[in-house]
Amino acid sequence: YSHIGIHESMIKDRVRTDAYREAIMLHQKFIEGKVVMDVGCGTGILSVFCARAGAKRVYAVDASEIATQASEIVKANNLADKIVVIHGRVEDVDVEEKVDVIISEWMGYMLLYESMLPSVLFARDKWLKPGGLILPSHATLFMAPITNSDRYEGSVDFWCDVYGINMSALVPLAKKFASEEPSIEIVGGENVISWPFVVKHIDCYTFTVEEFKSITTTYKVSSMMLAPIHGFGLWFEVEFNGPAESCSNLSSDSSPLDIIQKKRRRASDSTVVLSTAPEDEPTHWHQTILYFPDPIGVTQDQIIEGSVTITPSEENPRCLNIHLECS
């Protein structure tokens, strides 16, 4: 994360940065005069937003070398009296007071890949005052079967006739390549062939790191069309609700109607949502697609059911193992 290009692409993701800025302004009354901790502050942009929103003090914590530049940015913007940049892991830092607000942009691809969620939970348990605010407050990981013939035909079927040459000997390699690891790419709402289901809904006020050790859900969705399923797509949204606001939480038991109603309700409420769904404006997270080696044809209204289990890799806890069953 000391690589400048990563920060450039994150900050230039306006869907992301605008959502955080709006969330801070929405909660400005709460933040004013309060103490904030920014977990994984990077360039310090969220800390500056909080200081400008009236925070009394912001602890901006980052384990990477970018903390050096964050500190210079704080000085250049005359906020050195408000923002304390700390170069270190949040698990190791020592600050002089408990905090009223924890803000963090911790989400990775498909929410949980290389995510900093465990650090946020650690900071919450150690440093957040009772009744404090966590931004974002809730996160939901969604999944749905997807169809993507353009991509399949372009990288698999392609080999059957290349300049009039039968290169189908390469088809098994192409299928293996396409399906052996998740693909980070942008798909559109038209690629999604059922209502999405909720893999996991995380309430950042109560979620524990133990719950993260194995996330599993069963699903049962109905195809909206006659189409080949090429795999499953994963995406997420996060919300920025206050500690007192009751959030109509989604779970893996939520029906499509629950999800639609929640979307509608949000549109009328004063809440901020950062969505990385295929039907919404693209973000630097794109979507995560688990391609099958071979497509599976479904008819309209056909039931697709199974289970999905996500567990941190034992060798590298920031990586994930995904076990998907589907019939």
Next chain:
Amino acid sequence: YSHIGIHESMIKDRVRTDAYREAIMLHQKFIEGKVVMDVGCGTGILSVFCARAGAKRVYAVDASEIATQASEIVKANNLADKIVVIHGRVEDVDVEEKVDVIISEWMGYMLLYESMLPSVLFARDKWLKPGGLILPSHATLFMAPITNSDRYEGSVDFWCDVYGINMSALVPLAKKFASEEPSIEIVGGENVISWPFVVKHIDCYTFTVEEFKSITTTYKVSSMMLAPIHGFGLWFEVEFNGPAESCSNLSSDSSPLDIIQKKRRRASDSTVVLSTAPEDEPTHWHQTILYFPDPIGVTQDQIIEGSVTITPSEENPRCLNIHLECS
């Protein structure tokens, strides 16, 4: 090179694949009934083109695992009596006869990065009959100062005002990142601010691997406009001429007029050229840009001169060291 995605992007580069196919058809009379060696055959597509053009036998050599699939492709297209796929380095293979034609797609980024040229020269010296054909026959590496304000402003100046925050503490990092290694990207003819100069012209019939050990040239070009120079761009073209055809070779002494006249002459001749120049259709090689940490302003007709030296890295001969002087 056993990675399927690489072969997909090479074959889908129609500028590249079409040029090879056209070159083979242009020399069909020479190839008919002859013996061909395809150095670094990959999926075997060029070997199949040669066999279809009437070659008596094609030795398709590749050191990577893709040779297994190449062999299957040959069988699937009923060419097993003509194409012999050999899994091994061309430096190690043993074939029963000398060859009339060497074909190879050996060019890397900026022609020479990770290029297979030394293997082609080895094959030529060991296996090519006198008077044999080498495709491509000639390669020219060009260079010119370029201007690219969009890119510079987007990744360097950008930090001066981010959501109203002065983040110029990141400018030194951004400059370092932009200039510490060559960037592979597509620029257009409008980004090139002088006539290009020739860094190296390679006649594949006579070039020796010793000449590759240090390529150096001085240059003196004149800016066509008032503009900031953001760096230098490198690109190449290759030609597919027969052994008897005298090629009006370019060199580092070639004037802009030489280069233009050569382009004109080619358009009327029956020759095939594969160009990766900014003014031509983009290819998977893109262009290679050496960005300066800071732009240098020039006025119209201002002279830009200096020297450039390209040497294979001692640690890894497929990598290159580039030493550029400019005033």
